[in-house]
Amino acid sequence: MKTTAEANQRIARIAAHLHPTNFQMEESSSLRPANCRSKGAGPGFKVAILGAAGGIGQPLSMLMKMNPLVSVLHLYDVVNTLGVMADISHMDTGAVVRGFLGQQQLENALTGMDLVIIPAGVPRKPGMTRDDLFNINAGIVKTLCEGIAKYCPKAIVNLISNPVNSTVPIAAEVFRKSGTYDPRRLLGVTMLDVVRANTFVAEVLNIDPREVNVPVIGGHAGVTILPLLSQVKPPSTFTREETEYLTTRIQNGGTEVVEAKAGAGSATLSMAYAAVKFAEACLRGLSGDAGVIECAFVDSQVTELPFFATKVRLGRNGVEEIFPLGPLNEYERAGLEKAKEELAASIQKGVAFIRK
Numbered sequence: 001m002k003t004t005a006e007a008n009q010r011i012a013r014i015a016a017h018l019h020p021t022n023f024q025m026e027e028s029s030s031l032r033p034a035n036c037r038s039k040g041a042g043p044g045f046k047v048a049i050l051g052a053a054g055g056i057g058q059p060l061s062m063l064m065k066m067n068p069l070v071s072v073l074h075l076y077d078v079v080n081t082l083g084v085m086a087d088i089s090h091m092d093t094g095a096v097v098r099g100f101l102g103q104q105q106l107e108n109a110l111t112g113m114d115l116v117i118i119p120a121g122v123p124r125k126p127g128m129t130r131d132d133l134f135n136i137n138a139g140i141v142k143t144l145c146e147g148i149a150k151y152c153p154k155a156i157v158n159l160i161s162n163p164v165n166s167t168v169p170i171a172a173e174v175f176r177k178s179g180t181y182d183p184r185r186l187l188g189v190t191m192l193d194v195v196r197a198n199t200f201v202a203e204v205l206n207i208d209p210r211e212v213n214v215p216v217i218g219g220h221a222g223v224t225i226l227p228l229l230s231q232v233k234p235p236s237t238f239t240r241e242e243t244e245y246l247t248t249r250i251q252n253g254g255t256e257v258v259e260a261k262a263g264a265g266s267a268t269l270s271m272a273y274a275a276v277k278f279a280e281a282c283l284r285g286l287s288g289d290a291g292v293i294e295c296a297f298v299d300s301q302v303t304e305l306p307f308f309a310t311k312v313r314l315g316r317n318g319v320e321e322i323f324p325l326g327p328l329n330e331y332e333r334a335g336l337e338k339a340k341e342e343l344a345a346s347i348q349k350g351v352a353f354i355r356k
């Protein structure tokens with residue numbers, strides 16, 4: 001029978017084993033991971049995920065650990081990061097994984113990072129809009145972006161936390177206030193809208209979704225999500241009925257998942273897939289690939305609004321070029337007016353949250 005003291009010692013040894021900054025073998029072993037022959041991280045990019053223990057964060061962390069462009073992967077959350085880190089660090093892929101728990105470890109999580117991906121924050125339940133998340137998520141994004149401004153001001157930021165139409169302006173204001181704002185380095189992730197649009201359009205056309213590319217512009221909520229079906233690749237025509245079905249389904253894709261999950265959260269797996277697709281595009285741009293073009297919600301002058309999602313070219317500095325909207329048909333022009341009206345209010349709400 002073990003005494004309480006022995007049991008406590010054993011728990012302490014296990015905790016020490018799991019702690020990322022004090023990684024040790026049991027006392028009986030003379031070999032420690034720090035003394036192993038490993039030379040540590042190889043060439044590649046350093047990526048931090050903030051909110052790594054969440055519904056998106058966990059599969060996103062797993063997929064980033066599998067990405068050959070990543071040499072160091074920092075997982076940060078306010079709960080359960082060490083469990084996720086211990087689990088993912090056993091995968092026999094190249095990236096070195098480290099876990100960070102709580103605000104006091106944010107500095108170590110962020111220092112030296114090339115790319116920071118943020119899926120931290122609460123998700124929707126049925127009946128809620130993305131804007132209903134503002135009160136909680138605005139504060140979370142503000143705190144995390146203050147950390148980025150301090151500890152890795154040159155990093156590219158991929159912001160996933162909703163409402164994206166407001167959290168991106170919040171991040172921009174935090175960076176502006178701290179004197180570190182580089183609009184090319186802040187990107188709201190709208191890739192899931194493109195992923196859904198490609199899938200639903202492929203279903204209608206009865207072709208492989210991997211062959212489809214639908215530009216989705218505007219923002220990331222309801223009518224602000226505007227798929228440009230007139231610019232689909234491969235060039236395709238749609239009946240009025242198909243156009244209305246596709247536009248509505250793409251705009252409501254998030255709600256479709258929220259309702260199907262019936263209170264257990266929103267899209268996590270397809271979002272992790274989309275986030276990795278987008279992060280990989282950013283890393284390819286950083287590594288000098290000049291041909292990477294994706295849609296993202298960025299600081300922009302293509303409309304009268306200060307932020308707008310369009311196709312952008314990614315490069316060594318983040319957003320290197322913002323493409324114009326291109327020719328829109330009458331249906332899309334009407335959609336654009338509705339999108340801009342809602343977007344203007346959401347952007348203003350985000351800006352006011354920091355300037356108040």
Ligand SMILES: NC(=O)c1ccc[n+]([C@@H]2O[C@H](COP(=O)([O-])OP(=O)(O)OC[C@H]3O[C@@H](n4cnc5c(N)ncnc54)[C@H](O)[C@@H]3O)[C@@H](O)[C@H]2O)c1
Nearest residue numbers: 051053054055056077078120121122123160161162192271
């Ligand atoms: N942009 C998009 O297309 C898109 C798609 C899906 C979900 N989302 C949004 O992503 C967010 C996360 O969704 P989820 O399903 O992963 O939620 P979740 O609740 O499963 O996970 C969120 C994680 O964030 C962590 N967190 C909370 N406060 C934090 C802080 N201050 N610092 C670090 N981590 C913190 C939580 O501990 C949790 O692990 C939601 O706001 C959701 O609406 C966006």
Ligand SMILES: O=C(O)C[C@H](O)C(=O)O
Nearest residue numbers: 124162253254255266267
């Ligand atoms: O719909 C949500 O609340 C989550 C996300 O924005 C999505 O589009 O799936």
